Amino acid sequence: MTSVADQQTPAQAAAGRVADDDGTTTAAPVTFGKALTAALSDAMDSDEGVVVFGEDVGPLGGVFRITDGLTDRFGEQRCFDTPLAEAGIMGMAVGMAMNGMRPVVEMQFDAFAYPAFEQVVSHVAKMHNRTKGKVKLPIVIRIPYAGGIGGVEHHCDSSESYYVHTPGLTVLAPATVADAYTMLRDAIDSDDPVVFLEPKKMYWSKDAVDLKALETARRDPEVASGIGKAVVAREGTDATLIAYGPSVPTALAAADVAASEGRSLQVVDVRSLVPFDDETVAAAVRTTGRAVVIAEAPGFASVASEIVARVQERCFHSLAAPVRRVVGFDTPFPAPKLEHYYLPSVDRILDAVDDLQWED
Amino acid sequence: MSSSTAEESARSEAAMLPSPTPVQLINERGVAVDNDTETAAKYPMPSPEALMRAYDKLVTGRRVNDQAGALVRQGKMAVYPSSHGQEACQVAAALCLDAQDWLFPTYRDTVAVMTRDVDPVEVMVLLRGDWHSGYDPIEHKVATQSTPLATQLLHAVGVAHAAKLKGEDSVVVAMCGDGASSEGDFHEALNFAAVFHVPVVFFVQNNQYAISVPLSHQSVAPSLAHKAIGYGMPGERVDGNDLAGVLSVLGTAVQRARDGGGPTLVEAHTYRMQSHTNADDATRYRTDAEVAEWAPKDPLVRMKKYLTDAAVLTDEAEAAIGDDAERVAATLRDGLNSEVSVDPDDLFKYVYSEPTPQLNEQAAMLRDELSREGE
Ligand SMILES: Cc1ncc(C[n+]2csc(CCOP(=O)(O)OP(=O)(O)O)c2C)c(N)n1
Ligand SMILES: [Mg+2]
Numbered sequence: 001m002t003s004v005a006d007q008q009t010p011a012q013a014a015a016g017r018v019a020d021d022d023g024t025t026t027a028a029p030v031t032f033g034k035a036l037t038a039a040l041s042d043a044m045d046s047d048e049g050v051v052v053f054g055e056d057v058g059p060l061g062g063v064f065r066i067t068d069g070l071t072d073r074f075g076e077q078r079c080f081d082t083p084l085a086e087a088g089i090m091g092m093a094v095g096m097a098m099n100g101m102r103p104v105v106e107m108q109f110d111a112f113a114y115p116a117f118e119q120v121v122s123h124v125a126k127m128h129n130r131t132k133g134k135v136k137l138p139i140v141i142r143i144p145y146a147g148g149i150g151g152v153e154h155h156c157d158s159s160e161s162y163y164v165h166t167p168g169l170t171v172l173a174p175a176t177v178a179d180a181y182t183m184l185r186d187a188i189d190s191d192d193p194v195v196f197l198e199p200k201k202m203y204w205s206k207d208a209v210d211l212k213a214l215e216t217a218r219r220d221p222e223v224a225s226g227i228g229k230a231v232v233a234r235e236g237t238d239a240t241l242i243a244y245g246p247s248v249p250t251a252l253a254a255a256d257v258a259a260s261e262g263r264s265l266q267v268v269d270v271r272s273l274v275p276f277d278d279e280t281v282a283a284a285v286r287t288t289g290r291a292v293v294i295a296e297a298p299g300f301a302s303v304a305s306e307i308v309a310r311v312q313e314r315c316f317h318s319l320a321a322p323v324r325r326v327v328g329f330d331t332p333f334p335a336p337k338l339e340h341y342y343l344p345s346v347d348r349i350l351d352a353v354d355d356l357q358w359e360d
Numbered sequence: 361m362s363s364s365t366a367e368e369s370a371r372s373e374a375a376m377l378p379s380p381t382p383v384q385l386i387n388e389r390g391v392a393v394d395n396d397t398e399t400a401a402k403y404p405m406p407s408p409e410a411l412m413r414a415y416d417k418l419v420t421g422r423r424v425n426d427q428a429g430a431l432v433r434q435g436k437m438a439v440y441p442s443s444h445g446q447e448a449c450q451v452a453a454a455l456c457l458d459a460q461d462w463l464f465p466t467y468r469d470t471v472a473v474m475t476r477d478v479d480p481v482e483v484m485v486l487l488r489g490d491w492h493s494g495y496d497p498i499e500h501k502v503a504t505q506s507t508p509l510a511t512q513l514l515h516a517v518g519v520a521h522a523a524k525l526k527g528e529d530s531v532v533v534a535m536c537g538d539g540a541s542s543e544g545d546f547h548e549a550l551n552f553a554a555v556f557h558v559p560v561v562f563f564v565q566n567n568q569y570a571i572s573v574p575l576s577h578q579s580v581a582p583s584l585a586h587k588a589i590g591y592g593m594p595g596e597r598v599d600g601n602d603l604a605g606v607l608s609v610l611g612t613a614v615q616r617a618r619d620g621g622g623p624t625l626v627e628a629h630t631y632r633m634q635s636h637t638n639a640d641d642a643t644r645y646r647t648d649a650e651v652a653e654w655a656p657k658d659p660l661v662r663m664k665k666y667l668t669d670a671a672v673l674t675d676e677a678e679a680a681i682g683d684d685a686e687r688v689a690a691t692l693r694d695g696l697n698s699e700v701s702v703d704p705d706d707l708f709k710y711v712y713s714e715p716t717p718q719l720n721e722q723a724a725m726l727r728d729e730l731s732r733e734g735e
Contacts, residue, residue, distance in 0.1 A: 055570075055571070055573065056570075056571045056572045056573060058572075059572060059644065059645050060571065060645050063571065063639075063640075081572075081573045082577075083542035083577065083578050084509065084539040084540065084542040084543060084570050084573065084578060085543050085544060087544050088542070088544075111508065114508070115543065115544065150438060150489065151438075152439060152486060152487070152489060152492075152507070153486070153492045153507065154507045300718070329707060329708070329719070329726075330711070330716075330719060330722065331708060331719070331722075332492075334707055335486075335489050335491050335492055335702075336489030336490075337488075337490045337700070337702045338490075338702050338704065338706070341704045341726060342707065347729070347733075348729065351729070
């Protein structure tokens with residue numbers, strides 16, 4: 001797995017990550033998964049209304065161990081297993097939120113969130129609008145998502161398009177250890193419902209991040225929420241790669257290879273799919289005049305197509321070539337042995353970059 | 361209501377309730393249980409031939425579970441949810457069916473699918489990871505192994521409903537776990553089946569856990585079988601480690617469905633002896649002592665004892681049964697050790713009856729990419 005340890009985003013710097021002059025960090029390496037656990041734990045510490053529930057999130061600590069230790073530490077009232085029913089989990093979260101709590105629910109895998117879809121679309125997303133803001137639903141729906149782990153069917157879906165297409169939902173997809181922490185805290189603090197997509201192949205990726213410093217920095221009212229903010233994850237001058245979630249490390253790896261071949265690629269980490277940061281993305285593309293959007297989900301009517309449309313609308317006169325996409329095929333997610341054909345790869349990204357009309 | 365109709369409805373309600381304790385024909389010591397005449401009439405002991413045939417499959421089933429576990433450890437399979445300890449349920453679910461009947465299995469029911477004579481290597485295609493399903497569901501009348509919990513129960517109702525409309529003499533056995541009984545689809549499937557009065561037997565293997573979550577967190581009903589009366593169908597519970605008992609209870613329910621008696625819910629009490637899958641660590645949520653309590657209830661041990669005591673199972677027969685199991689294990693090893701070639705074109709071929717223009721374009725792009733890689 002590609003390490004993103006040497007990439008320091010402005011947001012990370014602002015959030016207080018300590019970097020020495022030579023770029024090395026003093027904090028101990030922490031995994032993406034542990035950063036999420038810390039975010040849950042710190043949020044539960046700071047607000048008694050935060051409750052965590054779902055399937056196997058109690059004593060087991062979740063199948064990916066993201067809720068590890070929470071039941072021990074906060075008791076069965078605050079972190080608990082439900083009967084096995086996703087619509088039940090989501091519907092109960094709605095009621096608990098209506099009665100003043102801040103539920104954080106876990107859907108065990110992307111494709112197992114589908115039984116909850118009606119609750120999400122018809123109630124979670126619409127309650128605020130239906131009641132003209134009288135009822136707020138500060139629910140966080142955590143979803144381990146996407147592929148790259150050799151999972152069998154129903155365990156690797158990139159389901160973000162269903163959610164971003166549903167007005168009323170905030171949709172986040174962090175790609176760094178620091179963002180795993182800060183954006184989950186932002187999500188829990190948000191008064192709107194948030195679909196929080198955790199790229200499951202990144203749970204074990206590590207970065208030297210000082211979580212305590214991030215937690216302290218959050219108490220400063222000047223530190224803005226990451227919701228609605230994209231970041232430039234790597235500076236570059238020739239073309240811009242726009243990615244989110246599991247595709248960010250692939251984009252960074254492609255930029256590394258391109259650099260060794262003499263081409264300087266900028267990488268934008270979208271982080272927040274809804275609301276979308278038009279400003280940062282368009283500004284980045286204007287500096288290079290070329291862009292490739294990368295995502296794992298099938299490309300048809302997807303987040304990637306939305307990004308292309310928005311960039312084209314805003315940057316038309318700065319573009320030297322049409323914006324390209326490197327996305328999942330319009331097929332169901334394949335079985336483990338075919339997965340590598342499907343996933344956006346460094347080579348496929350570099351092919352797309354080569355296609356950006358460089359001849360003049 | 362006149363008193364006689366009141367009595368009648370009380371009787372029919374009572375008939376929908378499960379037995380006071382799980383039905384058992386052969387106990388943990390391998391001794392035939394002396395059941396009351398009513399129970400004995402409803403759930404007769406299968407013939408020695410039927411028991412021998414089932415025992416043969418039972419031994420093979422255990423061997424398949426062990427072999428698959430080994431193949432996962434060797435990296436030959438992506439994942440294996442073992443039914444170790446539940447083989448009596450697996451075998452009976454397949455053997456209670458005739459050729460024209462249907463089986464709807466889950467991810468854990470690999471042994472049941474193989475017991476219905478589906479090629480073992482084809483069955484493992486899903487878990488080996490080269491496609492989502494390896495056998496032909498229509499040919500075998502075995503649906504694809506279902507992972508989205510409880511969803512397959514509604515498909516089973518649909519197959520049964522179509523069979524009824526078409527005048528076919530088929531019965532459907534639909535399998536799920538204790539955890540899956542909490543899903544909304546479970547409720548909808550049982551209600552549909554009862555309302556349409558279709559020939560489905562819902563077979564819940566209550567192995568006490570849904571990954572880490574014990575039954576007590578799923579339901580506080582007296583038993584899962586008690587849910588049946590709420591839908592207006594009979595429910596029954598059976599010792600799921602007693603092969604004779606499961607064969608008999610499922611046999612009675614299947615016959616009832618075949619005779620136009622409608623659906624039944626059968627709950628088998630059993631135990632998942634191993635972790636949920638190789639990726640799980642059961643020691644995080646249950647004690648060794650609890651697992652040890654279930655070890656002596658093993659379905660193989662008691663069948664062997666019973667059949668040996670009855671002088672049906674001879675040393676030669678036991679040896680032949682062992683050979684059968686080894687043959688299947690060898691087939692699995694050979695099949696899974698041989699390199700499978702996957703065809704990237706398959707990604708695009710089966711999304712629709714005919715690939716769309718866009719899929720053809722994407723297939724061409726991938727072929728071009730691969731041909732350049734080969735250069
Ligand atoms: C709709 C849905 N939600 C969650 C899962 C993830 N999951 C797979 S198996 C399982 C536990 C199922 O328990 P049970 O029904 O008792 O069957 P068992 O595994 O014990 O055979 C869970 C939660 C799933 N497959 N489908
Ligand atoms: Mg179970």
